[in-house]
Amino acid sequence: MSRVVLKEAYENGCEIELINLKYLQIKPCIGCMKCVTKLFNPNHAGECPIQDDMAWLDRKILEADGLLFVAPMYECSVPGEYRMMCDRLGPSHDITFKKFLDERSKSMGMAVTTDHRWYTPKPVAFITHGGSEWSYMAYPSVATPSISLGLQIVDKVHFDYNDGILTNECHMERLREMGRHIITMIQKRPEEREYVGPQGYCPVCHNDVMRLDFDSNKCECALCGTIGTISVKNNKVQVDFTEDAKILSHLIDGGRTKHGTILKFV
Ligand SMILES: Cc1cc2nc3c(=O)[nH]c(=O)nc-3n(C[C@H](O)[C@H](O)[C@H](O)COP(=O)(O)O)c2cc1C
Known part of the structure; x- marks a missing residue:
């Protein structure tokens, strides 16, 4: 499926690269918190101490337009x-943490070392598939990197039951459409980009997995944390989100800054 999307992008003029995580050495995070303690203490260098292929993958992400x-x-x-x-x-x-560190370095007269390409919002799409129907967490789990990296989600698709994907012309065309859409979005300015995947309840990250509050009609997006209000109209669940709630999504600076405030370093 990756190849189908990338081939379409390639045939429409994109340079492409397929990276299979199975062939990289990405070691587990050891929870040393070095990357977090530097937020509290300017004297902490805070670099991740793990030596593996992550630096290589970082470079690939930085160099990509989508x-x-x-x-x-x-x-x-x-x-x-x-x-x-x-x-x-x-x-x-x-x-958002990187921006905070940059500002602090500037205010202390220190050099800003962050590669500015981290701040360029890149369009991203997600594909998940499973052998059955047990896939409720597919999207919130695959789309997690869009939170920290501040990616712009422009499409997603999920296939249950593995559904004869590669022999189903409708599915194949859906994948090719994804390839074309990513390219179109790369060529647009961030504020002009649009999402074309299936509708989710969350208007910010398009997720449809919500955490319900026991004591009220509030719910919270299981991916980006945007808080909404649930009602039922004509036997149909409706979730409303205020503009104030949307700007506190973790997918954008507002929510990540709030997260920093909760962690008490902002
Ligand atoms: C350990 C394991 C757990 C799986 N769990 C799920 C699951 O929770 N839901 C599902 O729909 N399919 C599940 N599957 C099926 C796989 O998603 C399916 O076989 C898929 O095609 C595997 O992709 P791959 O061939 O690229 O590894 C599981 C398969 C394995 C091996």
């Missing part, structure tokens, strides 16, 4: 290798 992440379902989530990558792309890569 991204596609693809994963099968393993135990209702992404496989372990993918999850390890998500952890390693977590707080250490959070672009």
